[in-house]
Amino acid sequence: MTSSHGLTALHLRQGHPDFLDLPWHLPLGDWNPKVCSRLVEVPRGLSRHTVVFVSYGTDIYALKELPVPVGQREYDVLRGLEDRRLPAVTAVGFARMRxxxxxxDETGVLLTQYLPSSLPYRVLFMNKGLERYRERLLDAMASLLVRLHLGGFYWGDCSLSNVLFRRDAGELQAYAVDAETSELHAKLSDGQRNLDLMIMEENVTGGLADLAAMVELPHTLDVYETARSIRQRxxxxxxxxxxxxxxxxRESYRIHERIRALNELGFSVSEVDLVASGDGSQLRMRTIVTDREYHRHQLHNLTGLVAEERQAALILNEIREVKATLTRELNRSVPLSVAAFRWMDDRFRPTMSQLERELGPAIDEAELYCQVLEHKWFLSERAKKDVGLKVAVKGYVALxxxxPALALLRSASAPLPTVVTEASVSTEAAMDTPSEEAEDEEADTAASQVPVPVPSGGGAR
Structure with missing residues (x-):
């Protein structure tokens, strides 16, 4: 085996391991912990090809074995998706094996970076702790297809198995995983989009039918109606x-209203076309949408934080609250950038430092912070007043x-997530601070009276 197999070529991008310590003298199907200590198990979907996962420190990589021309083409397409900032896994290299x-006498191996905190659709249905996300899968799939089609990406094989889902402040964000049959164009025709949607409907129906034979699907996700619902969305x-x-x-304000409405949906608008119609008394307005990452861009520009779209929207709401408070206290208008700076210093950094001391390092700080915000919402609702961030952090740590640790705080050596959904707030959870002793005690008592769901995401209601 050793003499007939082996690595013949390896193309890698900067910033990643060289992977030369892997057992390339064996086909991927023969890799096991005895010959490769870097092998790890992660939640995975179905694949027609052999796929293994290896760990280098805190980073995990997927290796997929497939014919050389197919693998090289998929690598190129994934790089193109990255250049266009479309939601997909990141290609890091391509290898050839004898x-x-x-x-x-050759086969290819595509190397991609594993998407942290992501879940295949089967885990969403087979793990009882993730029921709240099942119906959100439909919106995530619809949104993913819109974003990809806006970016000129023809998928050709859209299915539930070819998508990974990440929790995003109570919702899901979907990412394309497989691009073997895909094409990149400057713009898709209606025919290409319709064909992609037809393939999606057929594949999603087949995937749910297979899953229904293994587990009971919720009544809201009918095997034969779900794909149609995704298409309608x-x-x-x-x-x-x-x-x-x-x-x-005289209605120029409607231009800003239209842009603002698209921004609220998360879409960034790059251009606005105004064309005279009829006798010239009316204008036709058309907006050029680029991507669905408006809030992500805004938050990153203000703070440097990298977050998912809904996480960013939730955090920006809190920054605006800080802005309103500062404006009232100073009796003058305060720029959002100043409020963002104060939010980082007064809220985000202290909160994350405390959570790291209490719970360990987070793999997704933005999602963890959003979980705390949702917990704050629960506690405030029970107390009938805003309990404040400090009380929320204490209660969240107690929960x-x-x-067991959630997937968001998993270590690289234990990548399989364990997710739970319910617990009661312990009255021993919060230690009073001298300056807020009475307020903290009152909030903790209110919180301990009713079981509170452990937030798997924040603030989406």
Whole structure:
């Protein structure tokens, strides 16, 4: 085996390991912990190819074995998706292995970076701690297809198995995983989009039918209606991004209203086209939408933080609260950038430092912070007033200590997530601070009276 197999070429991008310590003299199907100590198990979907996962420090990489031309093409497409900032896994390299019997006695291995905190759809249905996310899968799939199609990406094999989902402040964000049959264009035709949607409907129906034979699906996710519902959601979202409206010369404010409405949906607008219609008394307005990362861009520009779209929107709301407070205290208008600076110093950094001391390092700080914000919402609702961030952090830490670590705080050596959904707030959770002793005690008592769901994401209601 050693003499007939082996690595013949390896193309890698900067910033990643060289992978030369892997057992390339064996086909991927023969890799096991005895020959490769770097092998790890992670939640995975179905694949027609052999796939293994290896760990280098805190980073995990997926290696997929497939024919050389197919693998090289998929590597190029994934790089193109990254260049266009579209939601997909990151390609880090491509290898060629000598395998007698394969075309030209070679096979390819595509190397991609594993998406932290991501879950395949089967885990969403087979793990009882993730029920709240099942229906959100439909919106995530529809949103993913809209974003990809806006970016000129024809998938050709959209299915539940070819998507990974990440929790995003109570919702899901979807990422393309497989691009073997995909194409990148400057712009997709309606025919290409419709064909992609037809393939999606067929594949999603088949995937849910297979899953229904293994587990009981929720009644809201019918095997034969779910794919149609995804398409309907896609059509509504696509129509919203491409809608043209008529305005008069005196209604310039409607331009800003339209842009703001798209921003609230998370879409960034790069251009606005205004074209005279009829007798010239009316203008047709068309917006050019680029991506669905408006809040991500805004938060990153203000703070440097990298977050998912809904996480960013939730955090920006809190920054605006800080801005309003500062404006009232100083009796003058305060720029959002100043409020963001104060938020980082007064709220985000102290909170994350405390959580790291109490619970260990977080793999997704933005999502963890959003969980704390949702817990604050629960406690405030019970106390009938805003309990404050300090009380929320104490209560959240208490909940986490009562239960196994969530996937968000997993270590690289234990990548399989364990997710739980319910617990009661312990009255021993919060230690009073001298300056807020009475307020903290009152909030903790209110919180301990009712079981509170452990937030798997924040603030989406």
């Amino acid at each position: 395998v007698p019997g394969e075309p030209k 896609y059509e509504r979202l696509w129509s919203e991004t491409h809608k043209e409206i008529s305005i008069s010369a 986490r200590r009562e239960q």
